[in-house]
Amino acid sequence: MHRYACGDDGALDEVYRLGAPRVRAFLARLCADLALADDLTQDAFLRIYRARGTFVAGASALPWMLAIARNAFRDHVRRERVRRNYQASSAEGQSRGQSILPDNSSDRAVIARQMLGVAQQALMKLPVRQREAFVLLRFEGLSLDEAAQVLGATQAAAKILVHRACVVIREALDREDKGRGVPLRTSGPIP
Amino acid sequence: MKHDFDLDRTADFPDPLAGIGELPVPLRPASPLVRPPTRSRVAALRASALGAALLYEGVWLAIFNKRSDLSALPRTTLAAEVAIPLAAAGLALAAATARGERGMGAPKGRLAAWVLLSPAVFVAATLFAGPPDVDIESFWRHVLRCFLVTGLLGLGPLGLAAWAFRRGFVAAPAWRMAGLGVACSAIAAASMTFLCSVGSPAHVLVGHGGLMVVAGLGGALFGRRLGEA
Numbered sequence: 001m002h003r004y005a006c007g008d009d010g011a012l013d014e015v016y017r018l019g020a021p022r023v024r025a026f027l028a029r030l031c032a033d034l035a036l037a038d039d040l041t042q043d044a045f046l047r048i049y050r051a052r053g054t055f056v057a058g059a060s061a062l063p064w065m066l067a068i069a070r071n072a073f074r075d076h077v078r079r080e081r082v083r084r085n086y087q088a089s090s091a092e093g094q095s096r097g098q099s100i101l102p103d104n105s106s107d108r109a110v111i112a113r114q115m116l117g118v119a120q121q122a123l124m125k126l127p128v129r130q131r132e133a134f135v136l137l138r139f140e141g142l143s144l145d146e147a148a149q150v151l152g153a154t155q156a157a158a159k160i161l162v163h164r165a166c167v168v169i170r171e172a173l174d175r176e177d178k179g180r181g182v183p184l185r186t187s188g189p190i191p
Numbered sequence: 192m193k194h195d196f197d198l199d200r201t202a203d204f205p206d207p208l209a210g211i212g213e214l215p216v217p218l219r220p221a222s223p224l225v226r227p228p229t230r231s232r233v234a235a236l237r238a239s240a241l242g243a244a245l246l247y248e249g250v251w252l253a254i255f256n257k258r259s260d261l262s263a264l265p266r267t268t269l270a271a272e273v274a275i276p277l278a279a280a281g282l283a284l285a286a287a288t289a290r291g292e293r294g295m296g297a298p299k300g301r302l303a304a305w306v307l308l309s310p311a312v313f314v315a316a317t318l319f320a321g322p323p324d325v326d327i328e329s330f331w332r333h334v335l336r337c338f339l340v341t342g343l344l345g346l347g348p349l350g351l352a353a354w355a356f357r358r359g360f361v362a363a364p365a366w367r368m369a370g371l372g373v374a375c376s377a378i379a380a381a382s383m384t385f386l387c388s389v390g391s392p393a394h395v396l397v398g399h400g401g402l403m404v405v406a407g408l409g410g411a412l413f414g415r416r417l418g419e420a
Contacts, residue, residue, distance in 0.1 A: 006231070012222065013219070020219065021216050022212070024211070025208065025211045028208055032208075038217045042220045045220055046223065047358075050358060050420070051359070051420035052228075052229070052230070053227065053230045053231075053232055053234075054230075054420060055294065059290075059293055060293060063295065064294060068420055115205060116206075119205050120207035120208075123207065137198060138204060139206055144198060145298075146293060149291070149295045149298060149299075152299055152362040152363035152364075152366075153299050155300075159198065166200065170203075170204075173204070
């Protein structure tokens, strides 16, 4: 990113190769719709091109890119709100989001997929800001300081957002556990 | 609210899209037809904007009649009157344009504190340094005239700042644009010192400093649209 910001246009391919998977994954987790995430990734990278001159030398590129991707996502949410069909498209997105999970027919895998579906639905029901904070900290591996910068919030505010998101998702998972009678909670990769 | 919430506990939650990083990404979008500015070009553009803003102030100061008591005014008094708004401008400008530890500007809390501190410094220093209030028959007429002239003096810097920093902030653009608004109007307030001889703190605060509030709020309202990258 530093080379690209200095004017080396050839570095763009490398920026995209290294940055696009992370940006796309971040956006997919926010909107639970791979097709929409792809569109927003394109939008985010157009913004990254335009803003390359503002990238500060020596800074970490990932939080900067994620902050721009977040701006693209929030603009999309605003546009959808104006069209008054955000909820409809979000619900549609949930089902499409689940369809990109790895398929596995074993019993444990089926239960795991159900749990993931519950987690995904709980995530999508969160207010956008809580969802962003949770995704940045839990899935994108950003530190609290980095996440707060990406969110344009104080560290305390970011922590509160994550805490609230955790409460909601945990309640949803607990409800699912009770309904099944067998707890299944994993932090590792899903089979 | 639990501020002591342990963030490591988020690791308990499963990742619904754990394998997404391995999926192939779509082709990258074509580069824009117009080559985006490089870092050095952005820096040069912003420096030029600052220079042009100062030139704009100088031109108006040359056009307008100076205050009648300018030659009789002690140098230290004049310097103090100019330094107060300039200090406020420096604070707000530093807050808005700070690169921050991660290159995304100052953290939100510090940014907000500095942006709010800037007009607070102006108010406190004006009240402290200004001469006691004198009865002015047509207070509001004078205030309105000075407010309009300050607006004219601030118009150039505000426009130049909006242009030079358009789509330039990846995070907290509203606060950063508010900081730029406050800084530009504080520069205009400093210029007003050479034009207006009314030293009453109430007059200076409302007539010369009122634009800081207006421009700060304007920056906060339109900052996201103008300044967000």
